[in-house]
Amino acid sequence: MSHRIPMDHPKFFGFIPSPVDENSYLGNMVMAMYNVGAGSWILGSGACTVQDALIQWFAEQAGLPSSAGGIFVSGGSIANLTAIVTARDAKLHFEQRHKAVIYVSEQTHSSIAKGLSIVGFHRKQIRRVDHDLSYRIKPTSLLQEIERDKKSGLVPFMVVATCGITNTGGIDDLNALADIAESENLWFHVDGAYGASVLLSKSHRHCADGTGRADSLTWDAHKWLFQTYDCGLLLVRDKRHLIESFATDASYIKDAAEASSDRVNFWNRGIEMTQPARGMKLWFTLQRLGLDKVGEMIDHGIDLAEFAEGVLRGFDNWEIISPAQLGIINFRYVPPISQPSDGNFDPDDYCDKVNTEISRLAVERDIAAPMTTRLGKVLNLRMCIISPQLTRNELFGVMQSLDAIAKEVSASLLHKKMFKM
Ligand SMILES: Cc1ncc(COP(=O)(O)O)c(C=O)c1O
Structure with a gap:
């Protein structure tokens, strides 16, 4: 069971995650037992x-x-x-x-x-x-x-x-x-x-x-x-x-x-x-939870995505592609490049590769799972941030890590491109 993506992990932000309340597990078990x-x-x-x-x-x-x-x-x-x-x-x-x-x-x-x-x-x-x-x-x-x-x-x-x-x-x-x-x-x-x-x-x-x-x-x-x-x-x-x-x-x-x-x-x-x-x-x-509590859990997701947007706006070189709405935000890193004279260099393609790599490395390094999508022609990172367990502090840590990966990736990809590695 460990060989899988746990869609209820607080730092899984791909697709629509499935954060599960413990009461649902319990209700599910009881119903499965009675098999109604x-x-x-x-x-x-x-x-x-x-x-x-x-x-x-x-x-x-x-x-x-x-x-x-x-x-x-x-x-x-x-x-x-x-x-x-x-x-x-x-x-x-x-x-x-x-x-x-x-x-x-x-x-x-x-x-x-x-x-x-x-x-x-x-x-x-x-x-x-x-x-x-x-x-x-x-x-x-x-x-x-x-x-x-x-x-x-x-x-x-x-x-x-x-x-x-x-x-x-x-x-x-x-x-x-x-x-x-x-x-x-x-x-x-x-x-x-x-x-x-x-x-x-x-x-x-x-x-x-x-x-x-x-x-x-x-x-x-x-x-x-x-x-x-x-x-x-x-x-x-x-x-x-x-x-x-x-x-x-x-x-x-x-x-x-x-x-x-x-x-x-x-x-x-x-x-x-x-x-x-x-x-x-x-x-x-x-x-078990009551409507007020469920409402707060939903509001929390909306707040987290808005918080992430605010953090990104404070970082350099990040572009908001679609602002936070109902817990979802789309954004991308646009590396500051002084374009190489090489005529084959395609900045859009480079930007797409950088953002794909940011997502891959964030998952590989067990930091978080933002995934990519395309809005129009632009490939970007997409995060659906709805876990009631995730705190603003933890999310801030994730955004900082993404920023650090972005700098590392853009430097290394640009280097490979310039030296045709
Ligand atoms: C708007 C919308 N409709 C339908 C679906 C499909 O739902 P399910 O995967 O439960 O079949 C999804 C899944 O993400 C969705 O976001």
């Missing part, structure tokens, strides 16, 4: 009842109406896939499917395109709408694309916004996109796999204003709600849409049919029939 089947109420009436109440509570936090419902799933990818199927069935006649168009952005998570492909849509049916300088979908561009498609006889049916863009932590303008979706009668999906958790922070929940206008909302608790794998959630504005797409029928399950509206059979709301009670450890964690 949460597909239907008669198999796990306690777990189904608690999960359904929890889903209702999450829907309220998101600002969704009482008609809302949802299902716990394995994670953001399956939540998004479930939303795509639900949207397709709610908005399209079967004969329209080949003409349907979905609007996303360059920063939309790859699981959306994967889900669309699984469902049978072609790449040509996906529009990547222009974004602004903060990588947020431009509402005016969205409207133009929709108009163009309608004129070509195509059928716009779904807009995907992101609350917590994986690369940057940014949030699309949910209200502006919801306005367009509403006026054009499109399904409005918000992928909040990462960022929806900000709704549980009293001081930052306003950042995610507009989630309540979603037709469906993805929200992962194994990202920023301190849960073990797996724990994802899909919320839908009107739960009847889930049932229309996923109702399960077979002669051998008739005895388990939902006897009343409070006896939910989750196999009627999603892809899986057999399923664990994924929401129970989350319920347990929330009961």
